[in-house]
Amino acid sequence: MKKKILISFFLVITVVPVLAGLIYAFLYSLGITGVISKGLTFSYWKEILYSSGFFLSLFYSLIIGAITIFISFFIAYFIYPFFINGSGKGQLIMFIPLSIPPMVWAFYHYLMFSGAGFISRLSYHLGLISNPGEFPVLVNDNFGTIVILTHVVMAFPFFTLYFIRIHNSEKIDRLTTLAKNFGASDSEVSWRVRLPIIFLKSRVLLILYLVFVAGSYEVPLLLGSQSPRMITVFTLEKMQRFDLYDKPVAYGAAFLYAIVVLIIVLFSLKRSFRTDEGRV
Amino acid sequence: MMLRNIIFLFVIILSGCNSEKQQSDKGEEISDDWSEVLKSSRGKKVTWMMWQGDPYINKYVSSYVVPNVKEKFGIDLEVVSGQGNQIVSTLIAELEAGSSSSELDMVWINGETFYQLRQIGALHGPFLEKLPNTKFIDFSNKFINKDFQQSIDGYECPWGNVQLALIYNKDMVEEPPKSLKELKTWVKDNPGQFTLSNDFTGITLLKSWMIGLSGDPELFTGEFSEEVYSKYSDKLWDYIKEIKPYLWRQGETFPANIAQMHQLFSNGELAFTMSNNDGEVDNKILQGLFPESSRAFIFNEGTIRNSHYLGIVEGSDKKEAAAVVINYLISPEAQLHKMKPSVWGDGTVLSLNELPDSLKVAFESIEERKYAPDREEIYELALEEPAPEYMIRLFEDFRQKIIEQ
Numbered sequence: 001m002k003k004k005i006l007i008s009f010f011l012v013i014t015v016v017p018v019l020a021g022l023i024y025a026f027l028y029s030l031g032i033t034g035v036i037s038k039g040l041t042f043s044y045w046k047e048i049l050y051s052s053g054f055f056l057s058l059f060y061s062l063i064i065g066a067i068t069i070f071i072s073f074f075i076a077y078f079i080y081p082f083f084i085n086g087s088g089k090g091q092l093i094m095f096i097p098l099s100i101p102p103m104v105w106a107f108y109h110y111l112m113f114s115g116a117g118f119i120s121r122l123s124y125h126l127g128l129i130s131n132p133g134e135f136p137v138l139v140n141d142n143f144g145t146i147v148i149l150t151h152v153v154m155a156f157p158f159f160t161l162y163f164i165r166i167h168n169s170e171k172i173d174r175l176t177t178l179a180k181n182f183g184a185s186d187s188e189v190s191w192r193v194r195l196p197i198i199f200l201k202s203r204v205l206l207i208l209y210l211v212f213v214a215g216s217y218e219v220p221l222l223l224g225s226q227s228p229r230m231i232t233v234f235t236l237e238k239m240q241r242f243d244l245y246d247k248p249v250a251y252g253a254a255f256l257y258a259i260v261v262l263i264i265v266l267f268s269l270k271r272s273f274r275t276d277e278g279r280v
Numbered sequence: 281m282m283l284r285n286i287i288f289l290f291v292i293i294l295s296g297c298n299s300e301k302q303q304s305d306k307g308e309e310i311s312d313d314w315s316e317v318l319k320s321s322r323g324k325k326v327t328w329m330m331w332q333g334d335p336y337i338n339k340y341v342s343s344y345v346v347p348n349v350k351e352k353f354g355i356d357l358e359v360v361s362g363q364g365n366q367i368v369s370t371l372i373a374e375l376e377a378g379s380s381s382s383e384l385d386m387v388w389i390n391g392e393t394f395y396q397l398r399q400i401g402a403l404h405g406p407f408l409e410k411l412p413n414t415k416f417i418d419f420s421n422k423f424i425n426k427d428f429q430q431s432i433d434g435y436e437c438p439w440g441n442v443q444l445a446l447i448y449n450k451d452m453v454e455e456p457p458k459s460l461k462e463l464k465t466w467v468k469d470n471p472g473q474f475t476l477s478n479d480f481t482g483i484t485l486l487k488s489w490m491i492g493l494s495g496d497p498e499l500f501t502g503e504f505s506e507e508v509y510s511k512y513s514d515k516l517w518d519y520i521k522e523i524k525p526y527l528w529r530q531g532e533t534f535p536a537n538i539a540q541m542h543q544l545f546s547n548g549e550l551a552f553t554m555s556n557n558d559g560e561v562d563n564k565i566l567q568g569l570f571p572e573s574s575r576a577f578i579f580n581e582g583t584i585r586n587s588h589y590l591g592i593v594e595g596s597d598k599k600e601a602a603a604v605v606i607n608y609l610i611s612p613e614a615q616l617h618k619m620k621p622s623v624w625g626d627g628t629v630l631s632l633n634e635l636p637d638s639l640k641v642a643f644e645s646i647e648e649r650k651y652a653p654d655r656e657e658i659y660e661l662a663l664e665e666p667a668p669e670y671m672i673r674l675f676e677d678f679r680q681k682i683i684e685q
Binding site for chain 2: 033115141225227239240243244
């Protein structure tokens with residue numbers, strides 16, 4: 001009975017509000033509810049599904065997320081061994097970038113990498129460029145260069161700390177010694193022993209972090225491109241711009257994005273459980 | 281049992297979905313007797329949502345308006361930050377939640393927000409005839425009595441009147457281009473130094489250009505015309521496509537808002553910026569944000585002139601106190617102070633002919649603007665705001681036909 005009450009309580013504070021929000025967004029996008037509602041219509045969904053805006057933004061966001069995770073994973077993978085046997089001060093340094101809010105990182109990078117930013121000014125004084133227009137476009141570019149950089153500087157310290165925990169809990173040191181006793185080289189140990197363990201054990205976290213990056217707002221708002229836009233920027237623009245009848249489109253886009261994310265997370269969790277049970 | 285509880289909770293939460301337009305209690309009405317209005321407003325707290333992106337405007341409100349309404353009328357004026365879309369979102373959320381009274385009492389708006397708020401019935405009115413100081417307002421002026429071609433119908437009170445101006449750095453631009461034709465040549469000769477912001481101000485420039493390219497501003501008066509829009513927006517896109525490769529960043533991206541564009545201008549990355557307030561160049565120089573070599577001008581084709589307004593929220597339960605504050609904001613005293621370039625530099629909505637001689641003289645002897653063009657001169661080049669649909673369409677098409685190409 002006590003267990004049932006606890007489960008009910010958990011569902012009430014987590015699942016129910018989220019589901020209610022999703023249902024509300026769905027009804028709004030169908031014109032069934034909302035202050036501008038004029039009854040059931042599929043016109044907003046036609047705009048979401050048939051215009052390229054939503055899917056382009058979704059794909060772009062996931063690509064930005066995937067590149068961020070890929071770069072951060074390998075930076076963390078190669079640097080975490082240097083922090084394992086330290087006094088702990090090294091690990092403490094990793095907490096510094098994590099303690100800075102994303103918006104502050106974004107602003108800092110804007111001041112560093114924009115056309116009239118610190119690096120551009122330095123290049124000017126060194127005679128490398130003669131005006132700000134010659135400085136390469138890094139901020140607000142289509143490749144999301146500084147968006148990725150901003151997320152990487154926050155992600156890799158987090159991954160590093162996480163990999164240290166995995167390394168210790170999975171006793172990778174002992175497995176390394178064992179592999180070497182069987183004649184494995186350092187490179188073979190790194191690629192065929194350490195990497196698979198770290199990757200499989202952190203897979204769910206990587207997926208969740210990808211979803212977090214793809215759904216970030218402040219960083220792409222300041223540093224991202226206007227075309228294509230990250231999915232959050234796309235949705236918020238629809239929500240806040242001049243046309244009231246874009247609001248149901250924004251609700252529909254938010255609903256669809258949530259469903260896509262839910263599918264990705266559930267799929268990765270299912271795969272992770274199967275792995276843990278030895279059915280890769 | 282557990283399932284039943286969860287379904288019950290769902291029903292409760294989702295019952296909110298059908299609660300829009302339930303703000304049945306419209307709060308107090310504004311009495312016809314102004315002395316009653318003043319009496320009942322004393323001791324009330326009024327919440328005003330307004331754009332707070334300019335330190336001069338913020339200072340005018342916090343150091344001048346707030347203490348004066350407290351001292352003169354006993355009203356505590358609380359200012360909260362938010363512009364068009366946030367005002368609309370807040371009031372929509374309140375309507376959909378069925379709140380009995382609004383968090384906001386008065387709002388600072390202009391045409392596109394007025395259009396949206398009228399659509400959802402979030403503005404109180406008509407209330408203008410109840411404000412004593414409206415007798416000084418120049419309602420014969422077409423730039424004041426209409427807002428984006430919509431009759432204001434007493435649902436918003438004119439507060440200030442301004443015109444879009446381009447600002448250039450004369451150290452970088454010896455002689456600014458005075459027409460769209462000259463601009464095209466200048467942009468091609470000086471690549472990377474001109475752009476427009478992808479926001480309200482930038483779209484206002486596009487509207488001005490579209491009207492300018494038509495050669496007949498009268499076409500854009502009255503209700504939205506699909507035929508007029510199609511014909512002249514095509515001309516506008518052709519013009520922009522021709523200069524796009526020579527714009528800042530080759531026109532692949534545009535500053536997201538005017539603040540970003542001002543920053544690019546002040547650090548020398550751009551030779552031009554723009555402002556919806558023709559007098560802003562003076563106060564930005566005084567603030568030290570723009571170089572002293574900055575100057576403002578208007579294209580020969582003209583630019584949009586419009587007013588900004590104050591509205592009372594329908595769901596407010598302090599409408600009378602909000603009306604007292606608005607009445608003070610349109611008083612000759614407050615308008616005179618606001619018009620000074622060292623304070624804000626905002627154009628007045630009052631008709632000087634309606635004012636007593638002493639006040640008229642005071643308005644006429646306001647210190648001259650040093651860097652902005654003469655008010656009378658640019659008035660000759662003023663274009664009316666077209667209907668709100670032009671802005672909605674231009675914003676969407678600018679994305680599809682220019683940014684995404």
